[in-house]
Amino acid sequence: VQQANRYKDTRVELVKNGTVRDAKSILGVLTLGVTRGTTIVVRADGPHATEVLAALQELAAHDFSE
């Protein structure tokens, strides 16, 4: 959420089983119920879409488990 919020001009969304949540909203992300091993789709739209996706991929690669 913090990472996604760094890109004010870019929309970032998480999709799990067809449910879409704003990646910048901690309440939305929390109640999406993503646990370790869950597959989710991250999509971004805006001037920094590529960057934000790379940053989030990096975060996932470094194990952002709670």
Place this chain on the structure above:
Amino acid sequence: VAGPIWQWPAEVSTQDPDRLPLLDGPKRLHGAIRQVQEQLSATTAKLRQSGAGKQAGILDAQRLILDDPAFVDAAVGAMARGVLADQAVQSALEPYVGMLLESPDPVFRARAADLRDVIHQVQKALQGRPGTPPNPDRPSIVVARDLAPSQTAGLDRDRVLGFATEMGSATAHTAILAQALGIPAVVGISELLEEVREGQTALLDGDQGTLLLDPPLEAIPVPTPELLPGSDPEPASTVDGRRLEIACNAAGLDDARRAAAAGADGIGLLRSEFLFLGRETLPDEEEQVAVLQEILAALQGRPVILRTLDVGADKPLPTLPQPTEANPALGVRGLRLQLLRRKDLLSQQLRAAIRVAMDRPLRVMFPMVATVAELRSARAVLDEALHAVGATSQKLPQLQIGIMVEVPSAALSAETLAAEVDFFSLGTNDLTQYVFAADRTNPELAHLADSLHPVMLRLIQMVVEGAHRHSKWVGVCGEMASDPWAMPLLIGLGVDELSVHPPIVAKFKARVRALDSRACNRAAREAIGLEDGQQVRRSLTARGLQP
């Protein structure tokens, strides 16, 4: 642990709308949110100081909730429909609490307590009730129906021996925080509050998960007395009455406590980088204020010199990556980096420092100053910060401003610089490397960089004379300050303060009291005319001034 029971005061009911005249709209809500965020920042800072940096993320998440438009917009929307502010907060978050409680995963169910914690904190702020958690006035075992994560994180470890609650689970953040803070805790004891009396002696065992009331005396473990280190809090003067302050270098609260325990006269160098290490985000102003206040409190009225951020390509900081340079030691580092690239960070650090300096002896020092122009730019940022905080330097006479003297050009222009600062602190490690053009990280060149070399002594003499001509004081915060060979020379050259390693404070103060500054001065004058460091040491030995 064993101690008297202390019952957590029951919360005032928040259900009676007649007592809550909260009709002045979203502005009040935003104010309350900001207040809670500031409290959370301060508590987070404390957690990081206690080594619970990872667990501090729990409260960071609460701050994110307060920033979340899904919460703020829903609450403001409800208020626009005439709902009272504290109920609007509740109604905005309650659906999420419900969703989390329905989760099959216990980890998510436990997060519902975090949302409720946020709700209660904002409601308390709206009602103008103090956000800081109550604490017992003597070391006690705290007993409560439930403790929220933010309340647990705010417990005063000096006065809370342990705690027990009726509610709660092992996966709850409250239990996780207690463990990280090293507070023994037992959660989930049913009918606890009916069983205990205020002041009753209890024995709490966090590992076994038991709370024993009125334990037999032989069951109470006898605390092992802590060994007191050699401490010497008295000021030190030479036999002829010249005062030399013995302060300590520090990089965090633990160091500051060690320094205070050793009897140091202050902190001569507080490396502010510690505030920025071991974390993923830069600390905000509130957090810096909270940490600095704790450090000043640990020093109990003795002065602390905060060195503003000293990083660069050779002193990297993960949260502040800098491009590589061909000659990092001669590159964009220290004050240069702050002025050229991150004025915002300098200004933020200064605002935090000024706020603390309003009622505590905090001093500020800029690293890597090479020219008067740089000093003036830094002072301009300071003036802006004073203005932003609503202070002036007239109102803050105790706020001393100084510079590190570690670049030869600064040493050579000491007299000019002295007119515009309150003090100098000689950073002898860098000064030596720059004077001899010998990389201090290269062991092959170690023989070149001898801080007792007469050239160094001459430079130090020039700095001290320049400062004293303007009635400004000079300290030494590099390794030279802790070198027992250097002490008589530095006294002889007129240095006013040494910032040393905590374990040698008492030894150094004893040595000061045995020295005569006039004899030191004669030794220093002779040393300046010698050829190298070895000759200087021989001359000291001949005068009986060897360590």
